[in-house]
Amino acid sequence: MLDAEGRVLSNVIASQTAVHEKYGGVVPELAARAHVTAIDAVVKRALDQAGLSRWEVRGLAVTQGPGLAGALLVGVNYARALSYALDVPLVGVNHLEGHIASAWLAEPTFPARCVVLVVSGGHSHLYHRDEAGTCLLLGCTRDDAAGEAFDKGAQMLGLPYPGGPAIDRVARQGDPAKEAFPRFRAGPKKLEFSFSGLKTALLYKLRDLGGTCPPDRVPDFAAGYQEAIVLSLVETACAALSRTGLSALAVVGGVSANSRLRALLHKRAEQEHIRLALPPLAYCTDNAAMIAAAGRHRLIRNGGRPAQELDVEPTLAVSVVPWH
Ligand code: KG4
Ligand code: ZN
DSSP: OBOTTSOBSOOOOOOOHHHHGGGTSOOHHHHHHHHHHHHHHHHHHHHHHHTOOGGGOOOEEEEEESSOHHHHHHHHHHHHHHHHHHTOOEEEEEHHHHHHHGGGTSOTTSOSSEEEEEESSSOEEEEEEOTTOOEEEEEEBSSSOHHHHHHHHHHHTTOOSSHHHHHHHHHTTSOTTTSOOOOOOOOTTOOOBOOHHHHHHHHHHHHHTTSSOOGGGHHHHHHHHHHHHHHHHHHHHHHHHHHHTOOEEEEESGGGGOHHHHHHHHHHHHHHTOEEEOOOGGGTSSOHHHHHHHHHHHHHHHOOBOGGGOOOOTTOOSOBOOOO
């Protein structure tokens, strides 16, 4: 929940890690059921922590897409019912627009005109964002998203789900120079990523070792694999700054929680006088505050839509709409 000025009053997250970890990834049907079970209690807890009654709510925001249809349906139907019951406006939010909005949650004075790198389980996208909040796609991944590369790499190394945080943790004990991995380099005019070659390189290295990584070598493998992903993200984001002539960079999405990525970004920002927005960890991975932030701007700008008109859009386009 946010207050009228956009400050976070509560940010309740119902984690489904325990539901999916034994399958090594998200099972759509189980995700939808877990949403049904959790949603009412989550909304109540959000109100309690904010110290508000439901009658004090002035607007509602809900993720409309992109995402798994079953899980989106639970949220959208709940929000529609609540909007009727409380007689407050409802706004649908693009999940990516939410991640982008997270850059301003802890840093409201961060420049509106900037380069944004969204790195999550499904996206590795670079945007040019203007003063009006309109985002133009500069480039994206040719194949896997950065988070997907972390998750698949972790699975191959026998690390637990979710893979990104597991690689991050284990890599701290490793040396990235001991196990070198190939780093994708885009053509001189292109701003893009590719992580499928990296995954194949890991597969071949493991095959040479008989299929599994010896436990004492997992930290070096994790560190080398992580380094290849992270360096590619930092280099390409900096190339986007040079290309656009901008000096403000926001890095958002689950992968922006990665400690090595954060350290390298801070170092680079200091060396090259880049104004950097890296949200606090609670706003990196999927969270309610970022959806509320994007929704609040839309409500101020356009007002809500009648609840009966709002529907899920599981394949909602990546293009991002103005939000100022
Ligand atoms: O934004 P997010 O929570 O959900 C999506 O919109 O996909 O991102 C989840 C992704 C997962 O792939 C997860 O492994 C990755 O973010 N992730 C990390 C870290 N924390 C989460 N990757 C690397 N290092 C981390 N510390
Ligand atoms: Zn996300």
